[in-house]
Amino acid sequence: MGNYDVKQEVTDKYSLRGRVFHKLRDDILSGKYEEHEELKEVAIGEELGVSRTPVREAFRQLELEGLIQIIPNKGAYVTGITEKDVKDIYMIRSLLEGLCARWATEHITLEQMDEMEENVYLAEFHARKGHLEQLAELDNRFHDILYEACDSKMLEHQLKDFHQYVLRVRKKTLSNANRGPKSNEEHKGIMEAIKAKDADLAEKLAHQHMINAYSNMVENGLHEAYENR
Amino acid sequence: MGNYDVKQEVTDKYSLRGRVFHKLRDDILSGKYEEHEELKEVAIGEELGVSRTPVREAFRQLELEGLIQIIPNKGAYVTGITEKDVKDIYMIRSLLEGLCARWATEHITLEQMDEMEENVYLAEFHARKGHLEQLAELDNRFHDILYEACDSKMLEHQLKDFHQYVLRVRKKTLSNANRGPKSNEEHKGIMEAIKAKDADLAEKLAHQHMINAYSNMVENGLHEAYENR
């Protein structure tokens, strides 16, 4: 993906389409809009002070991201994500994160390794202090580093997609006080395995990390997360 | 993602945007446009007899699918697919096809099982007769059946995407006289494992099947497929 992401950021920052896209995505992920709620182009446009054009283009992108469903001549509706979908995604991700960790072990740069270490130790600090917000942020960043380190734009793209997709349910569960520190412990293990160039171990740990994350989510939070919306 | 796929078809059939999107997608995948070739909105629009609007919306979708790269205020360029991309996709697919086979073992319906058996035996017949064209067709169909049988919209969607993505290189290699029958042998193994409800074996075989397919492609054909374009 290379400099594509950079350009994308530029687009999103300066173009109306990008801003609308991100605004809507955040709103959907954060639960501002109900599931199956209808999104009207003009209404959104007026709300954001733009014409229909950028809104429409944002809609197309959201559709491909699976966040809304567009029915021709009818309207756009935010798509629900079922519990089974979440489960399936985590199972798929567990495999891919494992592969990602393996590849990262083989391809990680010194800079990325440094950043990963820093991330883990910083998270350890915030965990002790009980800063849940920062912990969630660092958790996201850890995975992003891992994705970039695997040196495969295909895999990176896939994993980022999935990551986005489950963000809405994930936000709630991670700020659960128990999981945060536990999750970071696992990050540390993955980081050390990568540092030791033990690809097999890194794969296994990253795989297990996802399964643990899912288990935790099911135990305390998934139902809740649904009922709250 | 749910019934989103169905609706998507409806959109594509009746809306200009959908048609433009698919046309461009096919053209890019089939190699009509060179890598890094610039796609101009008006030019495409005139070629297809539509205005810029549907073209622009199609561009946004193509961008998210990773087929083109849009540089703000500059233009849209088709992104290349490198040999490494192909390799990565096959590695990813090998994992996901394994998972798919596992889930299919658990969820396949009687009808799907029947169709799969029929597919294998029919392919056996065509293999003996040397009908390479039908063999390729049946090969695609086999995987589609598998994807549907796994009973996971998420996984099905992913695998179909990847399948699409590598189609351009795949076509050539499969009609290679050696691989066709060999591939079908492996299908038969997967099918029997599923029928015997042996999920572990099915997963392993499907996984290996992808790796074999890739190995074969590398040995005789991948370079060629590239040089022909």
Place this chain on the structure above:
DNA sequence: GATTATACTAGTGTATCCAAACAAAGGGGA
């Protein structure tokens, strides 16, 4: 009273217009 046809409305689908950005070419001054 039920049913069907029709007109109306709300919403998206498409085309077109104007503005802004960028790049390249051309002209003037040191």
Place this chain on the structure above:
DNA sequence: TCCCCTTTGTTTGGATACACTAGTATAATC
């Protein structure tokens, strides 16, 4: 001759006008 500024052409970004579609309510007919 070289550099900088301006200009101009090309292409995308955004706004708006018009066309079409589907759903709905209403009215007429059986």
